[in-house]
Amino acid sequence: MSITISSAFDSGNIRVVKQDGAAIDLEIVADHMSDFYQWFHFRLAGAAGQEVTLRITNCAGSAYPHGWPDYKARVSHDREEWVLAENTSYADGVLTIRLTPSSDVVWLAYFAPYSMERHHDLVSSFAQIEGVGYRSLGKSLDGQDIDCLTIGEGPLTAWIYARQHPGESMAEWFMEGALEKLADPDDPVARALRKAVTFHLVPNMNPDGSKRGHLRTNAVGVNLNREWHAPSAEKSPEVLCVRNAMDAQAPDFAMDIHGDEAIPANFLAGFEGIPSLTERQTRLFKLFSDTLERLCPDFQTAQGYEVPAPGQANMSMSTTQLAERYGCLSMTLEMPFKDNFDMPDPLYGWSPERSKYLAHHCLGALHAILSDLKA
Ligand code: ZN
Numbered sequence: 001m002s003i004t005i006s007s008a009f010d011s012g013n014i015r016v017v018k019q020d021g022a023a024i025d026l027e028i029v030a031d032h033m034s035d036f037y038q039w040f041h042f043r044l045a046g047a048a049g050q051e052v053t054l055r056i057t058n059c060a061g062s063a064y065p066h067g068w069p070d071y072k073a074r075v076s077h078d079r080e081e082w083v084l085a086e087n088t089s090y091a092d093g094v095l096t097i098r099l100t101p102s103s104d105v106v107w108l109a110y111f112a113p114y115s116m117e118r119h120h121d122l123v124s125s126f127a128q129i130e131g132v133g134y135r136s137l138g139k140s141l142d143g144q145d146i147d148c149l150t151i152g153e154g155p156l157t158a159w160i161y162a163r164q165h166p167g168e169s170m171a172e173w174f175m176e177g178a179l180e181k182l183a184d185p186d187d188p189v190a191r192a193l194r195k196a197v198t199f200h201l202v203p204n205m206n207p208d209g210s211k212r213g214h215l216r217t218n219a220v221g222v223n224l225n226r227e228w229h230a231p232s233a234e235k236s237p238e239v240l241c242v243r244n245a246m247d248a249q250a251p252d253f254a255m256d257i258h259g260d261e262a263i264p265a266n267f268l269a270g271f272e273g274i275p276s277l278t279e280r281q282t283r284l285f286k287l288f289s290d291t292l293e294r295l296c297p298d299f300q301t302a303q304g305y306e307v308p309a310p311g312q313a314n315m316s317m318s319t320t321q322l323a324e325r326y327g328c329l330s331m332t333l334e335m336p337f338k339d340n341f342d343m344p345d346p347l348y349g350w351s352p353e354r355s356k357y358l359a360h361h362c363l364g365a366l367h368a369i370l371s372d373l374k375a
Pocket of ligand 1: 259
């Protein structure tokens, strides 16, 4: 039996360039109508007991070439447990993965995938819970619903939304963790939060890109996190419908969930360069960030993005647009593809489970600053 590669499934992405037995050269496919690529997800079949050498040869031209050094691919035999492919190396624009699969069907991905099937399971299971509301905010260009779950009955309004960039699958694992925490009937933090806050959670803002195996864009190659100043029904209905819903229920607190290819740490990005920045917003952002750092050993504030100069914010991004539009506390959370190198896990790296725990801690930090947020 010969070795085969396939990616014709939910969030699949790879192209075989050349195959010589167990030595296979691959390329990641760019997002439809876009130049961005970095997400890969494919199945390797028929290689039980054989050493296979997989070379992804177009890494130098990917969206984040700095994402590849010190990165390890994820591999799974059962599509439940995703471990680091230990023998991953990067040199001269080529990511090489060597492995000897223990069975004939094995899966590889840039990060543990979060499929649209799992998304539907998530939304259905939480929609059944007493006290959790469901609504569709609108449709994607491919006709998928933009699902929103509502929980809590407090006077404050929080929006937590994820996966504008579909290849950042850790973002939806985070949302699963946030929902589990918030819906827990016995958790005292969740009980206090539900009393003080009404939460609107959008677990996946970009279902089309997710299904198509995109890194960064929707069905027509649009980066949704550059559309918030002027979303349109033609190019970015996903943003338009969420922003309209936010206009109707303006956030006091907003969190946009992402993954970062290059930086091996969890960090927040804020809204420092917006035109109408207030002292209150600056103080609340620092308070939340410091509180999260105290609560969560996986979170830090030393590494992150460069802070824009006053007035220099990019207003097309959700975090800045919401901070300006509503005067709220707004932030982007970035999780690593590599790992948190201050606290590495040699088996899993950064993982779905750790993304969920980070969500729990973010909600703990929100709880800890509630009295400041109300003031
Ligand atoms: Zn992102």
